Amino acid sequence: MSMYGLFTTRGFCLSMNRSVFVPYLGQRYATSHGSSFGRNGGLNQRWKPWFQGKPRSLSSIGPCQTSQHPSREYRRIALELRRRGDFRNVDDLSDFEFNELYLDAMPLGPRELMDRTAPKTSTPQSLIDHQSSPSFLQPHIYNPQSSSWTSFGNENRTSLKRGDILKIASWNLLFSVPAAAARASAALAYLQTMFGQEPHNLVVMLQELRRESLEAILEDKWARQNFSLSDTEPPGFHYADDESFDRKPSRIPSGYFTLMMVSRNLPISNCFRVPFVSEMGRDALVVDIPVSEDHDPETPKRSLRLCTTHLESLYTGRELRFLQLVQVSALLKGNSSSQGQRIYGGLVGGDMNSTDVSEHNAHRAPEVGLKDVWEDEPAPTPPGRKPFQKDLTYGKARGNTWGYQCNGAKSRRRLDKFLYTGSIETFALSEAQDTTGKLGRFGIGLKTKVGSNDVWVSDHFGIAVGIKIV
Template identity: 70%
Template sequence: MALELKRRGDHRKVDDLSDFDFNYVYLDAMSESLEFRDDTSPKPSTLQAPTDRQANPNFLHPQKYNSQSSSWTAFGNKDRTLRRGDDLKIASWNMFFPAPAAAARTSAAIACLRTIFGQSPENLVIMFQELRQESLQAILEDEWTQQNFVLSDTEPPCLDERDEEPAHTPSPYFTLMMIPQNLPICNVFRVPFVSEMRRDALVVDIPVSEDNGLRVSKRSLRLCTTHLDSLYTGKELRFHQLMQISALLKGDWSQGQTIHGGLVGGDMNSVDRSEHNTHRAPEVNLKDVWEDEPAPAPPALKPFKRDITYGKARGNTWGYQSDSARTRKRLDKFLYTGPIETFALSECQDTTGRLGRFGIGLKTKVGLGDVWVSDHFGIYSTVYETSSASVINPS
């Protein structure tokens, strides 16, 4: 870091940097070393307030692996439905794109998920953030993925067009959703944000039936994954992005389907403590799975004693597995609206209330040493749709 500051002509000492400036310089330097430098990326002093605009969705064609042709092909199973009351398992994990060995780390992440959820998981949706081309290739070639999941993307999405960028430029890092093959899909699309980092919302609509699935469903559960703008200076942008997600989850547009409830999972980048209340703002009005049950009391620690629970009482997901991290935060969340309930977990290695964390301490061998699979813990929850009026449009 000292050398990086010197290269930039920044005369501050490393210890003089705020946590946010430290992490910004680190990530920017890492992305440059991987030839992912985007000279239009914001510096902390250049973020502008978002402007109002309507973003058009970019519809995708979900892909299923065809073992006969050994290739990924278009998937369609609209004749199936998720029955109301069926459990839906949802896992979310940010894979930290600047770190080296993306393919090896992603393969280790998939192996971890396979260990947790079994060789043939049912009703398991996996949400990834910060994947790279190498990460995606590792997922496409993974046998467990091929046998069990439909993918929202089999190629990196393209950046939104700007004057200084050629059209159809692949994004250097992106989100992905893995949907179980036994579930139906009626829509998959991306909606770009007003964003200085070209972030978006990836949306999947899953039809839900009232009975045993024999009738064609006219109602859908909307699932979304996202990676909100980073850095402390992106706070205003994150608020507007969350407003946009809330509108998506509460929308009534789904190509003939009524949106009956929705959930978003991902890296919300809540770097400021006040942002843990953003979901309660009237413009957002979503529920946080973390708050569905009271959190346990933090452990009483003696001076200089390490918290061996990794911030369990606070639901921390970041700050323990990165050389650049000097603060510990709950950046990864599930937020939801509509007739959805969550319930306590037992499958993951660490659980608190209705939200579980996994990937804690997980490393994989690269060359002669071990590296962290990610600087984030993964999070997991089990949800089901109800018809109770008391949980519709929660405040």
């Protein structure tokens, strides 16, 4: 794999002339458990280059560094932050903010050059065919008698039938800024207002949770009363077999992760994670909900498969994102990791990180073959605006979900999506803050009080859709 020079991951930057072509540098994770590069104490772990020594102090050494002193690129980014009146440390930036600032701080500027000159790469068939073994989970439900989260059981829960509907919400809650617990609590309070005190047939998919976020959810009264949870502890990442990782650990603690919240009235036949081939420990979290056959409603023989994921980040992760989407498609179609289940239909929701316009067509590739909820109805024509006129719709006609609630972001993107396959029909949810076609958005403009400051609950808007089993 090779790429036109910018940087391979956030842990490594190169200063170069634009005409220089730089081969991809192999990287590996620190081999000791718990090792981290970043100021978040393991919550924002960094990959380190083969030749890079362990930083002595991140107060004096930045993530883009190849010596004992901050690199020129690191200093440029820090200066760009100060120019914008933003006094955060470079290590506190999210991946997208880091990319935006790095590209803006480059001497010759426009990022479009990268898109025009980047060599086309193809995904090896051996990687497309690769599917890792699942790691099974035991969902938990809150027991008020014991005041604890206990193992979930399917007793007294009725399987779904044809014609039944589910409401699905997906939201990336941003791991890389402070007050994770307060922001997670505010997110749940907003969802409660949106879907009601006692929602039924609701599935909430969350991405970029931290331990603090999860602890806030476990303590939340609405979550305790209404949902079973896929996880009550941060998951560990089991890396897939892949020769590109040298001397990798078999399992490392996760810094941020996904979670599924399933209405407690719904049965669950399977819950598991499948690790991706990934440089960032990304995976697919899967929940199977049984569907009764018409001729024998008491004997569920099929499942509706729901999945949430956070595909590889950064501009340089495009090839891995496609491979991961291929893996998700195989899961949703029951081609692998089905554990004896016949899959009636499947839907994935989450942060697809479509940083390049071409990636909005990736779901149509023969290796993927999924439908995009955004395309279930023709998109409206974006309204005309005068130069420098603010978009008061927050990119509604384009379905944008990112770029409006983060410092310094210039691009606006549709990063969050629902993709699906099988015997499923989609419909718009009236609960959403705004709706275009079948896709709803929510959390637009949402802030919460942290100390004396109002902070964004997330840099992403949430998305919502209704599905019907047909």
